[in-house]
């Protein structure tokens with residue numbers, strides 16, 4: 052029997068509840084594939100701060116790097132909001148991404164036909180939307196140096212640095228082109244090249260990579276226009292590749308197309324490492340009530356099977372189970388709206404049905 | 407008879423057509439208010455580059471600064487897309503904003519009830535939406551220094567600097583609070599303080615200004631969440647204040663709520679200076695055909711009356727004329743969709759009806 056070892060970082064709020072379901076599902080499909088799944092659990096974010104005085108420890112980072120594959124729940128909550136920047140749960144997330152070197156964040160935006168009524172956008176606009184956002188995750192203004200605060204003539208000011216190098220752009224662009232090859236064969240690169248120097252480098256670097264992929268069609272869009280086009284006509288997009296900050300904004304915006312951010316998984320890849328997490332937050336207001344929607348965490352586990360375990364059939368199995376659950380009319384609280392033919396289901400029921 | 411003097415920069419593409427209508431409307435209301443309107447016209451953007459080899463000249467900038475009030479059409483087009491960054495039409499726009507010191511860009515996002523069906527969002531979601539976005543316009547990563555390209559170990563890289571000072575934040579925050587006082591008395595400040603140093607300064611500086619406005623309610627939102635909330639529930643917002651880059655993205659996104667960017671005006675203010683321009687671009691594909699929608703330019707002229715000429719009644723008159731035109735069923739090409747009771751109208755017909 053083959054063994055695989057992963058790290059689980061359930062994190063804060065509803066993180067533990069949804070991670071739990073995802074792990075059970077993962078365990079089930081692994082068993083079906085004759086694989087023994089070993090899970091090493093560690094605290095992360097606020098819960099880690101409570102235990103160790105920092106949102107992530109060196110030991111935890113080392114454990115993640117050793118195992119290469121990490122399933123994360125969610126981090127953050129009002130309890131830790133007043134901590135200084137470097138102690139906040141988000142700081143742990145940024146550190147983990149950087150240490151794992153997971154430079155490509157994949158966020159599929161897929162509108163399930165069973166849910167196409169739950170968006171605030173008109174059904175005919177979003178029906179059939181299937182976008183993959185590839186966000187650069189370890190560079191840009193998130194990590195650029197210098198970053199400091201100072202004072203000039205009595206006026207305090209603060210500085211962040213938006214920096215991209217050609218190699219940083221090209222490795223994430225390659226991921227975008229490679230995945231586009233397996234999908235609609237179109238990549239739209241989003242930048243702000245009419246204003247930013249780093250965006251001009253971005254565009255030039257993407258254009259160079261594009262030459263290696265003559266079968267993939269490349270287009271460019273300015274970020275302000277992209278923010279518009281995602282709402283005006285989302286179906287025009289196949290794969291979108293963009294920088295860290297623009298990707299943060301656009302992928303959250305795009306998540307609204309699906310009607311529920313509670314459905315969206317993400318995979319962050321770099322070399323042999325993979326970090327998998329739902330797009331939604333820790334939802335501290337509903338934590339511990341057993342009503343959290345675990346589907347994004349479960350879908351993240353599917354991505355883990357696909358990208359880290361190379362078990363495409365297991366990934367497909369999990370995704371089919373989610374689809375079936377929705378088609379059968381079961382809805383977690385955040386998706387339930389009393390529609391005829393649908394049934395409200397809590398976290399445990401969903402878990403049982405999936406398995 | 408009082409006289410007022412303004413500069414008109416019709417610009418490129420449909421710019422001249424729509425500016426023409428706006429100037430006629432402006433002339434009409436000024437006459438009604440016993441004011442003589444003097445208009446100095448200058449080329450700007452691509453048309454200026456064609457004439458003078460640069461997208462704006464010192465003489466033009468000086469003329470604008472002298473007159474303090476500028477009505478702009480639109481700039482840009484494929485013809486000038488391959489020019490180097492500092493020769494492109496957009497460079498002229500950034501220079502003009504900076505030279506005029508118009509640090510506060512006001513973009514009202516108002517859903518006309520006659521048009522609430524033309525958005526891709528569901529009617530019940532956007533009906534009654536009335537947001538004012540106040541975007542900082544002369545700072546942030548648009549203007550931060552250093553900005554350069556270099557090479558490190560054979561790997562080219564580029565850098566932009568996102569910088570804000572307390573005074574820059576506070577003067578635009580004051581505009582947001584002042585305008586909120588005249589509206590719904592709520593300000594939502596948007597930043598990315600969980601990642602950016604400049605956003606932490608932004609938030610702190612806004613909080614200080616808020617103390618001067620105890621009757622205005624202040625909230626804070628992260629930019630990724632704001633991109634989501636604008637689609638999820640736009641009616642929750644009254645005034646949004648944010649930095650240059652975030653404002654660029656969010657205001658274009660928000661423009662989609664209205665169903666047509668062809669409707670949206672903007673005012674950029676700083677001291678005694680005012681720059682007024684439609685939010686839409688130069689639409690080179692339809693330029694010269696007489697079918698451009700001039701309503702955003704006309705609405706910008708209304709803002710010019712309100713903020714620079716202090717002629718609130720003239721502003722209201724213009725806005726009422728636009729409303730009446732729409733209520734009467736007239737639609738410019740970009741808004742026309744064959745709906746019963748509506749009539750397609752070209753630029754000239756719209757102009758005549760308004761006047």
Ligand SMILES: CC(C)[C@H](C(=O)O)[C@@H](O)C(=O)O
Pocket residue numbers: 141144145299600601630
């Ligand atoms: C929590 C925050 C630091 C993070 C980010 O901005 O990357 C989050 O918004 C995300 O998109 O994963």
Ligand SMILES: CC(C)[C@H](C(=O)O)[C@@H](O)C(=O)O
Pocket residue numbers: 245246275496499500654
């Ligand atoms: C043309 C461009 C430089 C400009 C900007 O980014 O400010 C435009 O998008 C706008 O919003 O007025």
